[in-house]
Amino acid sequence: xxxxxxxxxxxxxxxxxxxxxxxxxxxxxLVRGWLRVxxxxxxxxxxxxxxxxxxxxxxxxxxxxxxxxxxxxALAAVFVLLAAMADSADGATAVVSGRxxxxxxxxxSLADRLGEAAWLVAFWLVGAPGLLVVIAGGLSWLHEYxxxxxxxxxxxxxxxxxxxxxxxxxxxxxVGLLLAGAAxxxxxxxxxxxxxxxxxxxxxxxxxALLQLLAAFHRxxx
Numbered sequence: 335x336x337x338x339x340x341x342x343x344x345x346x347x348x349x350x351x352x353x354x355x356x357x358x359x360x361x362x363x364l365v366r367g368w369l370r371v372x373x374x375x376x377x378x379x380x381x382x383x384x385x386x387x388x389x390x391x392x393x394x395x396x397x398x399x400x401x402x403x404x405x406x407x408a409l410a411a412v413f414v415l416l417a418a419m420a421d422s423a424d425g426a427t428a429v430v431s432g433r434x435x436x437x438x439x440x441x442x443s444l445a446d447r448l449g450e451a452a453w454l455v456a457f458w459l460v461g462a463p464g465l466l467v468v469i470a471g472g473l474s475w476l477h478e479y480x481x482x483x484x485x486x487x488x489x490x491x492x493x494x495x496x497x498x499x500x501x502x503x504x505x506x507x508x509v510g511l512l513l514a515g516a517a518x519x520x521x522x523x524x525x526x527x528x529x530x531x532x533x534x535x536x537x538x539x540x541x542x543a544l545l546q547l548l549a550a551f552h553r554x555x556x
Contacts, residue, residue: 339381340430345373348429352439356495365501368422375419376426386428386438390445393420397449400511404459407525408515411508417449418504443478446500450474453507454533460514461526462533470533473540474503477547484551494550498543506536 340348343359349369350357358369379389396417403410424442428434451471458467477498510532517524 339377342370342373345377345426345429348434349425352425352429352434368501369426372419372422372426373430375423376428376430379423379427380431384427386424386431386433387441389420389424389427390438390442393417393424394445394449396420397445397452400452400507401456401459404456406515407456407460407511407518407529410456411511411515414453414504414508414511418508421446421449421500421504447475447478450503450507453503453511456511457507457529457533460511460529462529466530466533466537470536470540473537473544474498477540477544480544480547480551484547484555494546496543496546498539498546502539502543503536506532506539510536 346357346359358366361369394417396413400410400413400417403413421442424438425434428438454467454471457470458464477496510529513532514525514529517528
């Protein structure tokens with residue numbers, strides 16, 4: 335089929351090839367629905383000639399804007415959601431347009447890590463303790479680092495889908511800032527406590543996810 339006109343099934347095959355063989359058609363309803371939306375957006379962007387790198391850059395700009403909006407957490411949450419959509423759409427655009435490259439994958443991963451760091455900076459600005467924020471970021475970085483190193487060691491499938499994958503971190507950032515914004519309407523000092531609890535949830539999920547990864551990879555590589 336022509337560029338920008340892959341069917342959903344063709345797209346799913348291409349997407350799985352870039353994500354450790356994980357077939358999006360077999361994902362849960364929420365993940366499958368999200369990826370279907372990304373496929374539609376990516377197809378539209380590819381059709382009008384927008385390159386994947388442009389979508390990645392746009393997503394990064396949205397992420398960097400999040401801490402700038404820390405005094406308006408609900409609006410910051412909207413920017414997290416838009417950035418997440420851009421993050422999914424850049425990969426979809428690459429697959430649909432046949433422009434997926436290893437360099438693009440590298441830049442996309444780098445943009446993801448910088449974006450998550452920006453969200454956590456926003457958490458800190460809203461009132462989360464700095465140490466807790468650093469631990470959350472460090473554990474999430476370790477999650478991705480371990481997965482990358484195991485791939486380099488020769489494991490080519492995804493291994494395990496943990497409770498702390500990228501979609502989880504997006505959800506925690508979005509819901510956390512949204513709750514902080516709602517808390518602000520009740521009492522001025524509530525957002526700090528709210529975002530602290532959310533950051534603690536991020537840390538807990540990231541820790542469990544890291545243990546899941548290590549256990550799965552230990553079994554696979556023995």
